[in-house]
Amino acid sequence: MKSIDRRSVLLAGLGAAGSxxxxxxxxxxxxxxxxxxxSGSRVARTEKERTSTGTVxxxxxxxxxxxLDLGGGTMAKSWAFSGQAPGKEIRVSAGDTLAxxxxxxxxxxxxxxxxxxxxxxxxxxxGVPPVTQTAVRAGSDFTYRFIADTxxxxxxxxxxxxxxxxxxxxPLIVEDPKEPLSYDEEWVVVLDDWLDGVTGTPDEAFAELxxxxxxxxxxxxxxxxxxxxxxxxxxxxxxxxDGMDMGGPGMDGTAASPSSSSGHGMSMRFMLMGATSRLLxxxxxxxxxxxxxxxxxxxxxxxxxxxxxxxxxxxxxINAGGDTxxxxxxxGHKLTITHTDGFPVGHQQTDALLIGMGERYDVLVxxxxxxxxxxxxxxxxxxxxxxxxxxxxxxxxxPTVRPAELDGRIxxxxxxxxxxEVRLDTKRADRVHRIELTGSMDKYDWAVNGKRYDMAxxxxxxxxxxxxxxxxxxxxxxxxMWHPMHLHGHTYQLGSTGPRKDTAIVLPRKKxxxxxxxxxxxxxxxxxxxxxxxxxxMMALVAYGA
Numbered sequence: 098m099k100s101i102d103r104r105s106v107l108l109a110g111l112g113a114a115g116s117x118x119x120x121x122x123x124x125x126x127x128x129x130x131x132x133x134x135x136s137g138s139r140v141a142r143t144e145k146e147r148t149s150t151g152t153v154x155x156x157x158x159x160x161x162x163x164x165l166d167l168g169g170g171t172m173a174k175s176w177a178f179s180g181q182a183p184g185k186e187i188r189v190s191a192g193d194t195l196a197x198x199x200x201x202x203x204x205x206x207x208x209x210x211x212x213x214x215x216x217x218x219x220x221x222x223x224g225v226p227p228v229t230q231t232a233v234r235a236g237s238d239f240t241y242r243f244i245a246d247t248x249x250x251x252x253x254x255x256x257x258x259x260x261x262x263x264x265x266x267x268p269l270i271v272e273d274p275k276e277p278l279s280y281d282e283e284w285v286v287v288l289d290d291w292l293d294g295v296t297g298t299p300d301e302a303f304a305e306l307x308x309x310x311x312x313x314x315x316x317x318x319x320x321x322x323x324x325x326x327x328x329x330x331x332x333x334x335x336x337x338x339d340g341m342d343m344g345g346p347g348m349d350g351t352a353a354s355p356s357s358s359s360g361h362g363m364s365m366r367f368m369l370m371g372a373t374s375r376l377l378x379x380x381x382x383x384x385x386x387x388x389x390x391x392x393x394x395x396x397x398x399x400x401x402x403x404x405x406x407x408x409x410x411x412x413x414x415i416n417a418g419g420d421t422x423x424x425x426x427x428x429g430h431k432l433t434i435t436h437t438d439g440f441p442v443g444h445q446q447t448d449a450l451l452i453g454m455g456e457r458y459d460v461l462v463x464x465x466x467x468x469x470x471x472x473x474x475x476x477x478x479x480x481x482x483x484x485x486x487x488x489x490x491x492x493x494x495x496p497t498v499r500p501a502e503l504d505g506r507i508x509x510x511x512x513x514x515x516x517x518e519v520r521l522d523t524k525r526a527d528r529v530h531r532i533e534l535t536g537s538m539d540k541y542d543w544a545v546n547g548k549r550y551d552m553a554x555x556x557x558x559x560x561x562x563x564x565x566x567x568x569x570x571x572x573x574x575x576x577x578m579w580h581p582m583h584l585h586g587h588t589y590q591l592g593s594t595g596p597r598k599d600t601a602i603v604l605p606r607k608k609x610x611x612x613x614x615x616x617x618x619x620x621x622x623x624x625x626x627x628x629x630x631x632x633x634x635m636m637a638l639v640a641y642g643a
Contacts, residue, residue, distance in 0.1 A: 131643040132556055132620060135229045136221040139564070139618040139641075144219040147246040150192035158184070160209050160255070160265055161202035165294070167388060168398030173294035176203060177264035182393050183287045183417065184253075184267025191248045191271050197241045201233045208232035211241060212256040212585075213269065214455060215439055215599045218243040220619020223585055225256045228555050228620050228638065232257055248273035249439020250413040250457040252287070261628045262292070262299035262419035270413065271439070278435060280409040280461055284402050287393070288414065288452070288473045288482060290386040290421040292367070299419065299628070302367040302384055306629050309541035374477030376451055376507065377422060377579045378604035381477025383538070383629055384420040389475050389482035396483035396496035406466035406488045411435075414450075414458045419628035422453045422579075422602070423473040424507060427486065428500030430469065432460040434508060440588060440597035441516035448505025451476065453581035455600035455626035456510075467491040470498045513596040520597075521590045526569035526612060530560050532623070534574045534582070534603060534635065541633055543576075543625065549634025550624075559640035560623065562615040570623075572601075572609045579604050580630060584639065585621040589613035600626055615641065 133139060163177040178184035189195055201209050210233055212224035222243040226232035233239040254266040268285045293299060372381040392400040404410060412432075416423060426432070426449035434445045436459035450458055468491035473482040483496060515521075536543035544550075548558055562568050570589065572582055583600040589611035590597050603609045624636035 129556065130559065130561060130640075132559060133618050133641040133643045135223070135619045137618075140220045143616075143618055144244060147244045148192050149194065149244050149246070150190060151194075152190070152192075153194045153196050154189045156187060156195065156197040157200070158197055158211060158253075158267075159200045159202055162204060163264065165264055165393070167291065167390065168394040171295070171388070171395055173264075173291065175264040175293040176260070178267055182264030182266065183289075184265075186285055187253070187267060187269045189245050189269075189271055190274055192244065192246050192274075194242065194244050199233055199239045199241065201235050201237055201239075203235055206235050208234055209255045209257050209260060209265070210239075211253050213241070213243070213251065213253050214583075215249065215251040215457065215588075216243075216245055216269070216271075217247055217586055217588065217617050218245065220586065220617070220621070223619070223621070225585065225622050227552065228622065245269075245271045247271060247439060248276075249436065250285075250415060250459055251439060252415050252417060252457070254417065256622075259299040259303050259419065259628045259632050261417075262290075262302075264293065266417045268413070268415055278411065278461070280411045282404065282408060283411045283413065286391060286412055286414045286471065286484065288416045288418060288423050288425075289390045289393075290384070290418040290475065291388040291390050292384070292386050295387050296385075297367065303629055303632055305365075305367045306383055307541050307633060310538045311540060369478065372477040374422070376424070376509070377476055377602075378607065380578045380605070381422070382420045383627070386421065386475070386478075386480070389421065389423075389473060389480055391471065391473055391482040391484040394484070396481065399496075400484040402471075402484065402486050404464050404486065404488050406464055408464050408488075410462055410464060412460045412462060414452060414460065416452045416454050416456050418454050420454070421478060422451060422476040422581075423482070424449050424451055424476050424503055425458075425471070425473050426500050426502035426505075427462060428470045428472070428494070428498070428502060429465055429467070430462050430502070432462055434513065435459050435461055437510060437513060437596050438588065438598040438600060440519050442513045442596045443516060445508055445513060447508040448502035449507045451507060451509045451602075453579075453600065453602045453626070454628070455581050455583045456598070456602075464488050468493060470494040470500060472498065472500055472503065474499070474503055510591060510596055510598060510601060514594050515590060515597050520594065521612060521614065523593060524567055527566040528562055529569045529571065532560075532570050532572045532582075532637070534572065534576055534580050534625070536576055536630075536633070536635065538578070543630040543633040543635035545623070545635055545637040550636035550638075556620070556638060556640065559620075559638045561640060561642055563642050564615055564618050566615045567612060568615050569610060569612045572603045572611070574603045574605055574607055577605050580625040580627065580635065582609075582623065583626040584613070584623050586617045586619060587613045587615075587621065
């Protein structure tokens, strides 16, 4: 399969129109509402109002093919920033201006971009083709320049196709010059589910998934109907097929040879069957991954954090995965949650935490004496990633270790409260949008309000807001799968007192209400941060009126 994908072709074609597409967003044509341009004067005005230190941090990001060493003799041919995954950690101080040059050296004419996940930045720097910019063509550069004025734990990744599920991501830490927390050291922990260059590519996985369950060969006869008494076509918990390996990578972390279908349906090389989780409300994920990585390493040859007993360490945990929620625990230790998605919360002590794709959690831990496993259990998938904390002598835990803390108290976002200094004041919403999450595994037709997002008509059916409004989104999950819903350019609050976040898990058949202030004019994506659900169409445009 050539590396270029359908979205790269489309975005390159849209890019041929230059800035005309972006400028046209404010034109009232064909009965569409008049929308604020992502590069208009109100966007520039808002940027000037941000608190700035005047310091410019310059950065080079080169997206290119790379042979990545995942540890334990496992090599993966992928794409990465400057030859490593995760990419080099980026640190700035709140109020600094980040000036990052993206150089696209990807093969086959592939376009790309960089999205600064979680940052409330100026709209034309958000990195979302074709909405906020034209896609960066192969062989070209693009400079992102914006003020990062909110402290927190963030990361960066492309916003083109399913490139997120390759190695194109890196942590971005915005430090608080008036940091209120007391601790001795920091450790940034990046979690990822990995298949690229091992069992195939994310584009090949999506090509299979988009056929849905209806296009899969379940019996060798080409009959893709679910067995009697199963969960049916709305999900893919296949009853007595629980845990079944359909020929792809093994759940023990070994890579199996891809199978081929003996019937008329497609083989199930990438689709995961029977992954279920009580914490996630049932179906845990779509995709089989041969490895789960912590800071780019497999459990058999883990990343190691070396420290001293009694030291207080701040862990900044980032889930950069494409399809996997992780249950995270540090063996022999309690975790104190202090932040989620960059914003402080009332401190809570826990044994483990649940982190969906796109979410970030900061925790404090006081290190014991010895060798301890940090385990990221792939929720519902019977697999895990692992890193080690070494503060003294002791034997190395086995890659399959499961600390007792994983079955202890588990905190999710719904149990947290925003810290007083960041909690939104209580007032009536000026605008309410019902955001129905729709679709099924049968057709893989994931959508928002029953409409798949159309890259060829990106401003169709926008969710309109006006600057200065208090906005409420009611996420109503009508599907049998969970969805981590991510809003660009803003942070919302869960309910009236919940945490401030930009990504929140919406469980199957449940409703989650969030509120935010429309204080960052532009055009912003709202989407499921499962890379494959988003690419299938579970996206919408949140747009400010002109």
